[in-house]
Structure formats: C-alpha cells, structure tokens
Amino acid sequence: MNNSIDEKEEKEIQEIIQTMKRFLSDTYPKGNIKRNFHPKMHGCLKGTLEIRNDLPDTLKQGLFKSPNTYEVWLRFSNAPPKIQSDKSSSGRGLAIKVLNVPGTVIEEDPIGVNCQNFLMTTSPILSAGSIRLYNKAIKAILFGWKRQLVFALNPLHWRSLFLTLKHSKKHDNLLAQKYFSGGAFRFGPDQFVKFVLEPHNSNLGYTLGKPKTDNFLREQLKADLKSCQHGFTIYVQVHENDKTEPLEDTSVEWKKEGVPVADLWIPAQDFDFEERNKFGEALSFSPWACLEDHEPIGGINRARRLVYKELAELRKTENSV
Template sequence: MAFAGHLAQESPPPDESAFAQSIADRLKAKIVKENPTGIMRRDAHPKMHGVVRAEFIVEPDLPADLRIGIFKEPKTYPAWIRFSNQSNRISPDSKPDIRGMAIKLMGVPGEKLLDEERDEQTQDFILISTPVFVTKDVEEFDGLLKAMESGIVAQLWFYLTHLRMTRNVLKALKKFGNPLQVRYFSTTPYLWGDTAVKYSAIPRASATDPIPKPAGDDFLRRAMVRQLEAGDARFDFAVQRRTDAGTMPIEDPGKEWSEAASPYRKVASIVIPRQSFDSERQREFGENLSFTPWHSLPEHRPLGGVNRARKLVYAFISTFRHQKNDAPRREPTSWEIPE
C-alpha cells in the first residue's frame, strides 16, 4: 500500500492541454451542427428529466478522516439537482443510455477554485449512472470524438482497437424506470485531505419502478413527477477513499476502484422533498444552469486528466451556449427561480 502522501498525486501528460482544446473545439462544432435553430443545447446531457429542489444534509459525528471541506460539521445546504440523459441527441427514454445527476449546493462559504467565480457560494457534484468513465484519458476521449465525426467505418475501427473502452460503453448503456431510483457515481477522483475519493449517490428506494408498456418517449420525467407528487425521494451521499495507488488510479477513470478494498462511506443525506417541478419556467431555469466539478472549494479539488480537461471544456461550452441563447450565466443563491 502506498504512503498517504502519494495518494492524491496527479501525473499530467505533457500534451494533455492540446487534446483538451481539441475536445472543446470538436464539441462546439458538434452542438452548432445539431442545433441549427432554437436554443443551443448542451453537448452532453441535453435531455433534462427535471431540475428539483433538494436538501443536502451533512451527517453529524463523522469520524475525523471524513470531516473535510463542506463535511467538517453538520449542516444542511439547499440544493438544485438536475436529472438527465447523457446522449448528445434527445432520444426516447426507452433507449439504453447513461443517466446523469448534477448537484449544486448553495450557501457554501469560502473562496472557490475558478478565478472568475471565486466568490460564488456554490459547490457542484457531477455524477452518472456508471462507476467508470468510458475512456482512460483525455487523448482517448479526443480520439473517440474524432472517430464519431468520421463515419461508421472509423467508429467501428476505433471501438475494435480500444476494447476496454468498448466494454465500458456497453456496460454503461442501460435502461431505468425512474431517475430517482438510480445509483450514481462521480467516476473521477477528487481531493480529500491527503488522499483522493470518488463520490456516489445511493438511492434509498424500497422498490424500483418498472419500465412502462408502452413506454413513450418521456416516461422518466413522468416517473419523477409521479413520485414527487406522492412524497419525498432520498439518497445517501457517500465517499470511497483511495487506499492503494497501484489498483486505484488517479489518471485513469476508466478503471473501477474496488468497493471490497475500500467501501463507500456515507457522509450526507440528500432529501428531495415532495414538490411540483415540471413547469415551463422551471425547465427553462434548468436549461440555463451550468454545472462543473470546478465549482468547488479547494478542499474538494477535481483530480486527474478528465477533470483537468473539464475545467477548460465546460467553461468554453457553457460560455458559448449562454451567449448564443442570450441567457445570463450566473450561479443561483436560493430556491427562488430568477425572473
């Protein structure tokens, strides 16, 4: 087992920033092509099932090794949570896909990592419904995007020559009956004292909804509406500490960290109270919200190449979209939806 001082060590490759810029340029070109009219949507997770009000409740009496950053003391943070499909195209919910859960805490004091948003009071957690990222690093992700631009033959060749990535994709694409009953993972690591962690949101559902027949295109949103009309939805928010540098890599989020070696430990509860959320005004609000793992306290700094690329790519695409949509780019401060 590695010494704790090495467990948060990053190892950026020398050409990573060039691949990150290439990804940003490719994604910008893609969303321009796919949104010739109307609003300029996200390059990923454009289909939103709903953005909902929530409470993020830090556990009392956490052991010393879990009292980091926002988890230093018991506190309840108001939050917005956006649930979505990852596919870059707005497709029927019956299509296998990766689902997303983006959490934005509000009222978080302290200077944040992004220079232009240093004084904002938000902390984001970006989670998806699979424990691993599809590619091993930024270069491979850029190669995947290039292959997707180049036609079916190039795509097939790329998948055949990157077999672990292909397995990750096939395992990740699933069908679900209700976004409020799915387990979500960060896939990428984050600083945690002298080590690193990955995050998971674990649903506290006594049963899971089946996929309806006929399903319809938007049954996941309807499932959320139905559940939140009847009562609350709850998740446990947990962290998995990195305990072994050899088997739990920082720079390769395509490799899963063993839960047997390091189990997830609960640090907070997420409560999504009974509510009505499906208004046009709230959908527009959710469309204009920006999420990035770099909306963060330094104590929870994103680690690894994919997260480093996200810093550039997310800011680049978000700024472009908001300018094209003539929408203000601002962080929320409460559950009130701005006019």
C-alpha cells in the same frame, strides 16, 4: 500530487473543445444550443443536503467539516449527445449544485453564490480513462458511423467499448439508481475520494400503468414527487491503493466500501413548468465550481475544467441572440 496540465494534454483538450463546438454548431440552430452531453433534461428540482453529524474526524473536511443543511439544485438527464427515447439503453446523469457553501472555492459558479458541484452518472467509471483516448472517442461518437467503425476496429479501443456497453443500461426510475462521480477528488489536504450516491429506495420502478413513452422517465419522476419525499445517501470511497484505486485512470472501478457522509432529500414538488424548465436548461455545472478541499483530480477532470467552461460560455453567448 501534480494536477497541472502539460503541453500534450493542452493540445488534446483544445482538439476536444473544437470537436464539440463543431458538433453543437452542426446540430443546433443559434439560440437553442444544448449541452454536448446530457442535453435531455428530465427535470430541474429543489432539494436539501444534510451533512451527517457522526463522521470520523478524518472525514470532517471541506463541505463535510461540520453538520449543516444546504439548499441544492438537481438536474436529472440522459447522457447521450443526441436526444433520444428514454426506452433506449444509456447512462443517466444527476448534477447537484450545493448552494452557499462556506470556504474558498476554486471557480466561481455562474449562479452567483459559492457552490459545490457534483456531476454524477449511473456508470461507476468513465470508459475513456485518459485525455488522449477521450479525444479519439469523442470524434467517433459525434461524427458518424465511419469514424465509429475506424475507432472500433482498433484493438487498443476494445476495452473502452466493452466498458461503455457494459454500463449503458435501461432504467425504469431515476430515483432508484446509484450514481457515481467517475473521477476522483481531493478530500482535505491529504486524502482522495470518489463519491457514490445510493437511493433510499432502490425498489422503485415504473408504475404509471400504461405503455412507456419516449419521455417516461420525466413522467415517472413527476408521479413519484407529486406527494412523497425521496432521498439518497452520499458515500465516499477513500483512496488507499494506487493499483486498485487509480487517481488518473477513470476506466478502473473502485470496489471498496463507501462511508456515508450526507443525505440528499428531494421533497414532493411540481417541477414541470416553463419557468423551471428554462432555468434548468440555463444552469451550468462544472466539477471545478467547488471548494479547494474538493479539487478534482486526474486527467479527465483536468480536461473537464477547460471543456465545460468553454462550452458553457458558448451556450450562454449563442442562446442570448
């Protein structure tokens, strides 16, 4: 599969980068630049990833080649570009950084060791299924109601708007949600997959016994991890059909059943303290900080490579003053 960036894509990506940089410059003071999306962090947590020992030979690829246990950093977040109440409908994010992975990586991780990053959200799709549409959507999202109105009046954008609203929901507990990789990824030399993270206990809810605050998701996460371990299982959906499982168009949900490949464990812990919160804010994640066997695939992933790198460098530079 050709996964290179052509001249048209390059132009669109550079426009996206400049749009996001302008938004960040207009929104935050120097020294406190946050992420363009997922700026509200609920918590930065320690965990472990256990690769299962019963995988079929076809799935023994890359990180999943053999049974092993890895330390991970986890960052839970809200997706919208502006920090808002947890009571609002939105997407939630879970970024996973698997540490000290064996093999050759595509990009070095700023943390200083070989890493495999997974960037996941509660939406099974990325509603702007192409770089061109994403370029238009991002301008509408970031720069006020007039741009949003113009975007919304175009019938070519209605499907994207419908999908965005469909998958923007209220959530009571971050540990009870399914998370999805959105884009597709290589899985060894001749397979492609999407990753799905399913909770071990999907019945967890809001249990604090008081009215929800604007930050109740962090408060609930702290309560749930005070004395009890929680977990997720990672599944892969293996690509077989370009029509039902397109590699380029991220707006089409893959429906096929996943195969379990690993378990993610989050032990009981205290994570809400100044040093950890600063560390979590400083962490950067990119799907391209990964093993070659898990190369990100498709236009949106190609855009993310340049966009995430530029914006991470911007935060690092501006926040060091």
